[in-house]
Amino acid sequence: MTLRWWSRSGVASTAEADGSPVTEADAAAEDAVLSALREAHPGDGFLGEEVGERLGTTGRRWIVDGIDGTRFFAAGLAEWGSLIALESDARSSLE
Numbered sequence: 001m002t003l004r005w006w007s008r009s010g011v012a013s014t015a016e017a018d019g020s021p022v023t024e025a026d027a028a029a030e031d032a033v034l035s036a037l038r039e040a041h042p043g044d045g046f047l048g049e050e051v052g053e054r055l056g057t058t059g060r061r062w063i064v065d066g067i068d069g070t071r072f073f074a075a076g077l078a079e080w081g082s083l084i085a086l087e088s089d090a091r092s093s094l095e
Helices: 026-039 070-075
Strands: 045-048 053-054 060-068 081-087
Touching: 026 045, 026 060, 026 070, 060 070
Parallel strands: 045 060
Antiparallel strands: 045 053, 060 081
């Protein structure tokens, strides 16, 4: 999904309140993940850097950064990625 937006010549970005860059692809990537997760796990919660938090009912919460490394993404560099973690009963899948 994110590769449709990425270009070696760069991608337009705007500055968030804290000065960090954000692109249209950031929100689109999170929306795509959220849509897939809602279909596969409709009761789970979701926390995204761009779309905020959506509470769930299962004790599970997906934590997503559609594009981690937006500065690189916007500059047309390949040092970025999409991050997804699962938290269950307040314990992350990374613990």
